[in-house]
Amino acid sequence: MSASTPIARSKTAALARVLDVIPKGYYRCTQGTVSASKAESLARKLHQRYGIGCTPAQRVTKRKRGLANALLVMYWPEGCQQVRWLMLVTDGDGMDGERLLGIADKPRLVWLGYELVRRPERGRTAWTWRRPASEMAEHYALMAEFINKRNGNSLGELLRRLAHQPGFHGVREQSKRIFTEASRRGYAGDFPPLFHVQKLSHGEGLSLG
Numbered sequence: 001m002s003a004s005t006p007i008a009r010s011k012t013a014a015l016a017r018v019l020d021v022i023p024k025g026y027y028r029c030t031q032g033t034v035s036a037s038k039a040e041s042l043a044r045k046l047h048q049r050y051g052i053g054c055t056p057a058q059r060v061t062k063r064k065r066g067l068a069n070a071l072l073v074m075y076w077p078e079g080c081q082q083v084r085w086l087m088l089v090t091d092g093d094g095m096d097g098e099r100l101l102g103i104a105d106k107p108r109l110v111w112l113g114y115e116l117v118r119r120p121e122r123g124r125t126a127w128t129w130r131r132p133a134s135e136m137a138e139h140y141a142l143m144a145e146f147i148n149k150r151n152g153n154s155l156g157e158l159l160r161r162l163a164h165q166p167g168f169h170g171v172r173e174q175s176k177r178i179f180t181e182a183s184r185r186g187y188a189g190d191f192p193p194l195f196h197v198q199k200l201s202h203g204e205g206l207s208l209g
Contacts, residue, residue: 002207002208002209003047003053003054003055003207003208003209004053004205004206004207004208005043005047005052005053005071005072005074005205005206005208006074006201006202006203006204006205006206007074007076007203007204007205007206008073008074008075008076008202008203009076009077009078009203009204010077011075011112011113011114011166012166012167012197012200013200013201013202013203014073014074014075014084014086014112014203015111015112015114015129015166015168016166016168016197016200016202017073017202017203018073018086018088018111018116019127019128019129019168020202021071021088022088022103022127024090025069025090025091026069026071026088026089026090027089027090027091027102027103027104028068028088028089028090028091028095028100028101028102028103029086029087029088029089029100029101029103029109030086030087030089030098030099030100030101031084031085031086031087031111032084032085033082033083033084033085034082034083034085035081035082035083036076036080036081036082036083039074039076039083039085040206042085043072043074043206043208044208046070046072046087047208049097050068050070050087050089050094050095050098051069051070052070052071052072052087052208053208054069062092062094063090063092066092066093067092067093067094068089068090068091068092068093068094068095069089069090069092070087070088070089070090070095071087071088072085072086072087072088073085073086073087073088073202074203074206075112084111084112086111088103103116103127104118110132113131113132113135114129114130114131114132114166114168114171115129115130115131115132115170116128116129117129117130117170119169119170126169128168128169128170128171129166129168129170129171130168130170130171130173130174131165131170131171131174136174136178139158139162139178140178140181142158143155143158143178143181143182143185144185146158147182147185147186147187152187152188152189155182155187155189156189156190159178159179159182159189159191159192160192162175162178163175163191163192163193163194163195164192166197167194167195167196167197168197172194172196175194176194179191
């Protein structure tokens with residue numbers, strides 16, 4: 001089987017992959033942006049250096065040898081000229097050439113416009129994405145302006161836009177609070193449904209051979 005890494009065409013797929021691999025021990029990270037013309041060569045270089053396309057069996061072998069495992073998450077929409085990437089790494093040796101940050105470090109990891117945070121779930125700690133506080137402040141300010149000007153159409157459009165953002169737990173909870181505040185301040189329109197992120201593909205494979 002030739003080595004490959006998935007390419008996420010949507011933000012939801014890219015962000016979901018991060019949440020999927022954190023429980024497997026990928027607690028360190030580094031990120032960057034590369035032009036689309038150089039994205040494939042970057043992925044192959046990272047595979048040669050750190051094995052981002054290793055098979056599960058190869059990852060077990062590396063772990064037993066005390067080496068870190070790494071994987072690459074790439075957000076590469078169709079026709080996009082810039083590719084955003086995030087490399088996630090487990091504990092272990094072999095990553096001396098990279099400046100890695102812990103996903104629990106402060107300031108919190110922000111990627112693709114969303115902030116990674118911990119949350120309690122059934123007696124354990126889980127991870128989710130949410131909008132940064134600065135963005136939420138802008139949404140509340142817009143909501144207040146539309147309500148004060150009795151501009152129900154613009155407020156309804158804002159709420160629909162928020163509802164269509166990736167439906168991770170943290171994002172949904174923030175949207176619910178905005179909806180509650182809009183209702184408290186007199187908005188009588190219908191609220192759009194908030195969708196949960198379903199299990200989805202991490203993306204099409206990019207060959208690293």
